[in-house]
Amino acid sequence: MELHTFTLRNNLRPRALALFETLLAYCGTGLEEPELIREDERQAVRFRARPGADVAQIRRLMESAAERARREVEAPTKVVFEVQGAQGAPPDRHAEVIGRECVAIEEGLYIFGPAFTRLMRALDQVCLGLARRLGAQEYTVPAYTTWEVLEASNYVRLFPQHLTFGHVLEHDLDAVERFATARSREEQQSMTRPSPLVMLPAACLHCYTLKRDQRIDDPLLMTVVGHCSRYEARRMTYPGRLWNFHLREIVYLGSLPGAAAFRRQIVDELSALAGQIGLPCRLESATDPFFTSARAGLAFYQHASDLKYELVGALPGGDRSLAIASLNYHQQHFSQSFNLRDGAGELLHTACLGFGLERWAYWLLSHLGDDERDWPEILRDGQAPAV
Amino acid sequence: MELHTFTLRNNLRPRALALFETLLAYCGTGLEEPELIREDERQAVRFRARPGADVAQIRRLMESAAERARREVEAPTKVVFEVQGAQGAPPDRHAEVIGRECVAIEEGLYIFGPAFTRLMRALDQVCLGLARRLGAQEYTVPAYTTWEVLEASNYVRLFPQHLTFGHVLEHDLDAVERFATARSREEQQSMTRPSPLVMLPAACLHCYTLKRDQRIDDPLLMTVVGHCSRYEARRMTYPGRLWNFHLREIVYLGSLPGAAAFRRQIVDELSALAGQIGLPCRLESATDPFFTSARAGLAFYQHASDLKYELVGALPGGDRSLAIASLNYHQQHFSQSFNLRDGAGELLHTACLGFGLERWAYWLLSHLGDDERDWPEILRDGQAPAV
Numbered sequence: 001m002e003l004h005t006f007t008l009r010n011n012l013r014p015r016a017l018a019l020f021e022t023l024l025a026y027c028g029t030g031l032e033e034p035e036l037i038r039e040d041e042r043q044a045v046r047f048r049a050r051p052g053a054d055v056a057q058i059r060r061l062m063e064s065a066a067e068r069a070r071r072e073v074e075a076p077t078k079v080v081f082e083v084q085g086a087q088g089a090p091p092d093r094h095a096e097v098i099g100r101e102c103v104a105i106e107e108g109l110y111i112f113g114p115a116f117t118r119l120m121r122a123l124d125q126v127c128l129g130l131a132r133r134l135g136a137q138e139y140t141v142p143a144y145t146t147w148e149v150l151e152a153s154n155y156v157r158l159f160p161q162h163l164t165f166g167h168v169l170e171h172d173l174d175a176v177e178r179f180a181t182a183r184s185r186e187e188q189q190s191m192t193r194p195s196p197l198v199m200l201p202a203a204c205l206h207c208y209t210l211k212r213d214q215r216i217d218d219p220l221l222m223t224v225v226g227h228c229s230r231y232e233a234r235r236m237t238y239p240g241r242l243w244n245f246h247l248r249e250i251v252y253l254g255s256l257p258g259a260a261a262f263r264r265q266i267v268d269e270l271s272a273l274a275g276q277i278g279l280p281c282r283l284e285s286a287t288d289p290f291f292t293s294a295r296a297g298l299a300f301y302q303h304a305s306d307l308k309y310e311l312v313g314a315l316p317g318g319d320r321s322l323a324i325a326s327l328n329y330h331q332q333h334f335s336q337s338f339n340l341r342d343g344a345g346e347l348l349h350t351a352c353l354g355f356g357l358e359r360w361a362y363w364l365l366s367h368l369g370d371d372e373r374d375w376p377e378i379l380r381d382g383q384a385p386a387v
Numbered sequence: 388m389e390l391h392t393f394t395l396r397n398n399l400r401p402r403a404l405a406l407f408e409t410l411l412a413y414c415g416t417g418l419e420e421p422e423l424i425r426e427d428e429r430q431a432v433r434f435r436a437r438p439g440a441d442v443a444q445i446r447r448l449m450e451s452a453a454e455r456a457r458r459e460v461e462a463p464t465k466v467v468f469e470v471q472g473a474q475g476a477p478p479d480r481h482a483e484v485i486g487r488e489c490v491a492i493e494e495g496l497y498i499f500g501p502a503f504t505r506l507m508r509a510l511d512q513v514c515l516g517l518a519r520r521l522g523a524q525e526y527t528v529p530a531y532t533t534w535e536v537l538e539a540s541n542y543v544r545l546f547p548q549h550l551t552f553g554h555v556l557e558h559d560l561d562a563v564e565r566f567a568t569a570r571s572r573e574e575q576q577s578m579t580r581p582s583p584l585v586m587l588p589a590a591c592l593h594c595y596t597l598k599r600d601q602r603i604d605d606p607l608l609m610t611v612v613g614h615c616s617r618y619e620a621r622r623m624t625y626p627g628r629l630w631n632f633h634l635r636e637i638v639y640l641g642s643l644p645g646a647a648a649f650r651r652q653i654v655d656e657l658s659a660l661a662g663q664i665g666l667p668c669r670l671e672s673a674t675d676p677f678f679t680s681a682r683a684g685l686a687f688y689q690h691a692s693d694l695k696y697e698l699v700g701a702l703p704g705g706d707r708s709l710a711i712a713s714l715n716y717h718q719q720h721f722s723q724s725f726n727l728r729d730g731a732g733e734l735l736h737t738a739c740l741g742f743g744l745e746r747w748a749y750w751l752l753s754h755l756g757d758d759e760r761d762w763p764e765i766l767r768d769g770q771a772p773a774v
Contacts, residue, residue, distance in 0.1 A: 111528050118525075143586075157567045167551070194576040243529070
């Protein structure tokens with residue numbers, strides 16, 4: 001494959017450059033191995049194109065990505081707390097364990113082994129303990145939501161790149177027979193049709209759906225584990241970025257001061273938890289992956305209004321990190337979408353805390369390995385008692 | 388809507404009639420409210436057709452369903468054990484609790500409440516306890532599998548009616564923008580394309596995928612919870628038949644005598660568990676939902692070879708029942724599909740036990756209500772200890 005170079009018109013500042021790098025994943029299916037380089041002090045992308053790919057179109061998309069990145073507001077990241085932890089660890093510290101415990105079966109799809117599973121289970125016990133201390137009740141939710149819910153919440157227009165849509169066969173004996181005897185996968189794929197279902201991209205959507213159009217007199221706390229899906233195309237290069245993952249959420253529905261108090265309490269809890277675990281991480285301001293042309297305004301507003309924080313764990317070696325939890329204040333966005341009101345008819349304020357369970361397990365396993373004796377005390381109870 | 392009647396050419400025997408009734412769900416999208424009746428001693432279906440529906444086509448599909456049903460082998464159901472339990476309960480015993488704890492958000496999709504969730508959690512502890520006693524290790528699996536795995540295992544041709552296929556947007560900034568600014572859902576749906584992923588229809592598929600092409604010297608026991616999807620069209624009329632559900636599986640990979648011993652042990656365990664719970668249920672022979680024209684041979688073979696048993700729980704009132712667990716011996720089907728061999732190069736034998744966690748919870752809640760003091764001892768520990 002021929003090597004190409006795309007040179008940016010103007011150099012981007014650090015935050016904009018990071019966004020540009022993310023957006024490279026959305027610069028066409030023909031793009032291969034894009035790599036950020038410097039040429040004569042100017043930022044550039046060196047890339048390959050698949051045979052038959054439209055290189056001019058790839059360049060046009062890169063120009064468009066640079067344009068979006070250029071409008072990114074260069075506000076400083078706010079750090080709420082930081083744990084230094086084991087900074088000097090080599091990056092491949094437990095590479096053998098990771099290889100054994102995280103087996104890829106497809107882009108972004110892994111089967112995780114017994115030690116990984118014990119860590120997830122232990123961590124979810126910690127989350128559930130926190131949820132119960134806060135007074136949350138637990139619900140069971142499907143791995144799908146509906147087009148209608150995603151439209152009502154505007155998710156479908158804000159984050160369309162994440163969505164995985166559920167298609168099915170016509171429920172008809174003839175169609176079933178034709179499908180079963182078709183000659184190729186392509187022929188079979190042409191027989192499916194859209195259903196009302198979309199894979200769940202965020203667990204808390206189910207909480208608002210359940211309480212839709214209801215008067216909620218007293219503040220409400222709910223907790224769920226959503227088996228969530230976010231398609232991230234070519235960004236899904238390692239077990240820290242999955243197409244499908246378990247998201248434990250604790251959701252608050254109530255007043256403005258209640259939402260603020262919830263957030264303060266969660267910050268304290270996260271800080272205590274991070275301290276007990278003692279690995280390098282920090283709670284910092286963040287923005288959502290808005291990738292449409294509406295991004296600049298939305299991300300700026302989110303940052304300026306202090307709406308989103310992420311607990312970011314550094315991986316061994318310190319070069320890479322991943323968001324393992326996020327704390328979000330939605331103001332009245334979801335209560336408007338789902339008509340959630342208090343006894344006086346006022347729109348509620350909502351907030352949520354989400355733990356990406358596989359990401360936690362990956363972060364912990366990368367630092368600590370699979371010998372339970374090396375794990376922090378609070379995570380050693382993964383082997384729940386057999387009944 | 389006009390009322391129509393379809394009269395069967397010959398009356399069907401009980402098992403065939405039950406299959407015919409199931410297949411009515413696959414007699415065209417225009418079919419509404421089909422109801423089995425008797426007219427002058429002859430079996431018939433009274434139905435309505437949606438405006439504009441092709442009634443002749445519906446009749447043709449019903450003829451085809453009757454034809455498939457007619458070939459059903461009328462072998463007697465083999466009952467392994469039976470628990471009588473509370474036979475005299477009224478059907479609507481805990482209707483209010485069920486209404487509160489099972490909230491539909493779409494056909495076959497529910498959000499389940501705190502009592503339901505506690506029952507699921509307690510039951511999964513029981514399953515996990517059993518899995519560990521047997522020596523199984525636990526793995527974490529995604530809610531998807533791949534086209535390739537479903538092709539290798541022949542699932543795609545045997546049960547195409549169940550499948551939900553994952554479609555995504557082109558990962559391209561232009562496509563994301565067009566989607567976000569499209570005028571209608573139909574326009575958006577036309578922009579998605581097939582991905583390599585299909586929603587997981589059975590959890591054990593991941594176990595064979597993980598061990599694919601490996602030599603397995605000693606018999607292996609694995610356990611997983613799959614967040615499984617089976618689309619059942621208009622059969623999804625109540626919370627006992629879901630599009631998406633948690634399936635706890637214990638999977639055996641080993642020798643022929645080992646698979647037989649696994650099955651004997653599971654029968655003993657299920658019998659003990661059913662006795663402790665004390666509600667009406669029985670373990671009986673069953674067949675898989677083969678709905679293509681290949682059904683007759685496959686179902687006969689499955690029944691004659693004793694390959695499938697289901698634990699069927701009766702709902703209060705005794706008229707309705709649902710399969711809450713299934714015990715399957717696959718012979719060498721999956722080891723052929725995935726090239727699973729022992730140290731001597733012989734194909735393995737596999738077997739699995741699956742618990743439908745939502746179905747258990749629905750069955751239990753329907754009989755027992757949401758007051759934990761009325762639940763059997765072994766299910767009272769749903770509130771796992773907070774860490």
